[in-house]
Amino acid sequence: MSYLHVLNGDAVLTAFNQSSLPGDIVVCREVLCEGKVKNTKDPDVFFESRAKHLEFHYGIDKQSYYTQVVQELEKIKPSGSLQEIILWFDNDLFCQFNLLFMIHLIRQRFKALPLITLVDLPRHPTPENYATLFETRTTLTETDLEIADDIWDALCLDTPQALELFSHMNNGHFKHMATAITAHLSRFPNTENGLSSIQEFFLQRLQMGDYRWYDLYKLFWDSLPVYGFGDFQLDVMTNRMIKAGVLEQDDQMLRITSLGSEILANEENYMDYAPMEHRWLGGVRLKTSRWRWNKKLQRLVSM
Known part of the structure; x- marks a missing residue:
């Protein structure tokens, strides 16, 4: 079976590599809980807006953003052999908002979705933790994916009212999302x-x-x-x-x-x-x- 593992940041990459789990790896290096996120369904338009904003207001070089962030995320694309995408994300605000975008991006790029699963990653996992976590991953339903996309859309709006509603709702298998949204608000x-x-x-x-x-x-x-x-x-x-x-x-x-x-x-x-x-x-x-x-x-x- 062909796996694609999506990790949130380079901090967990070394331990994950030592776990010897099969499959390819993509590292999400975004910080989507920080700064402007543009309300658009076009990833190219989104990344262009994001790159300009981060360069002007955070001093992050635009070319470096495309090299380190965008090119890495371009690995998330349809492949004839790909059967499952595993999302490895912690429960904090930083990770949860990046998780929303990863699901949004996957839904934009895949006409026919592979199996998408979620690992509730603990803080500072060791290489030994990953095999057990892999076996206990949660399969996300179509309803889960729609919820994630709806929350992402709400985050991108110019008013926080819709987003706040999700802090009081049952968000399917995203059990940490309501707490993360409240922290954001x-x-x-x-x-x-x-x-x-x-x-x-x-x-x-x-x-x-x-x-x-x-x-x-x-x-x-x-x-x-x-x-x-x-x-x-x-x-x-x-x-x-x-x-x-x-x-x-x-x-x-x-x-x-x-x-x-x-x-x-x-x-x-x-x-x-x-x-x-x-x-x-x-x-x-x-x-x-x-x-x-x-x-x-x-x-x-x-x-």
């Missing part, structure tokens, strides 16, 4: 001081004392594993907070500023100091969005 500016959930976490910890950046990152990973963010995403957020004047960095040390303390006390609003012109969450442009995260209600409200 909590990244919208909140109603009290305009901070996202992660920004507020950083300021609350720094209010208690200065941290080396890597110690603060580790605390975040240990406390809020639901996000699954890496150094790159946290560096982007930290630099934005420094430019907004709520954090200061001295060599490796991070500290909260007086403005940061005022925002944390709800005396100022972060959105008054942080440029939102090119900030996106999925298809939602934050500068023009009226949606805010209500911490007490744990849902979005229109302001």
Whole structure:
């Protein structure tokens, strides 16, 4: 039987190769929970939009994006011998949104779908784990695939209302999706001081004392594993907070500023100091969005 294994990121590639499971491998190197995602059914149009956005706002070279990301994903294509695609994805936001796109891409490229299965990947799997996980993989039904495509479409819309509905629904075999969506929605500016959930976490910890950046990152990973963010995403957020004047960095040390303390006390609003012109969450442009995260209600409200 011919298998195609889709892995989320290079971090699991070494251990997977040591597992000696048969089949070809594709590595998804996207970060689709970060930045703009264009609402289109054409993969070429999507990748072109994504490449421009990541180069302009994140400093990711367009050619490198096509070489490292797009060319790798071009391996996902019909083949006469291919009988099953196995999706290996963790339960955090980072992985779950990449999973949605992989299913969307597969459905765009295959007229007749092969068997598609899903592995609920634990954190930091060892080579020995993969054989057992492979044997316990879940077969995704047509209904599952339609659900995933519907959630992906909702993520790409310019309003988060449809996406929020899925955080309260039974999403078939995607048992972690509702939690991941809620984590994503909590990244919208909140109603009290305009901070996202992660920004507020950083300021609350720094209010208690200065941290080396890597110690603060580790605390975040240990406390809020639901996000699954890496150094790159946290560096982007930290630099934005420094430019907004709520954090200061001295060599490796991070500290909260007086403005940061005022925002944390709800005396100022972060959105008054942080440029939102090119900030996106999925298809939602934050500068023009009226949606805010209500911490007490744990849902979005229109302001």
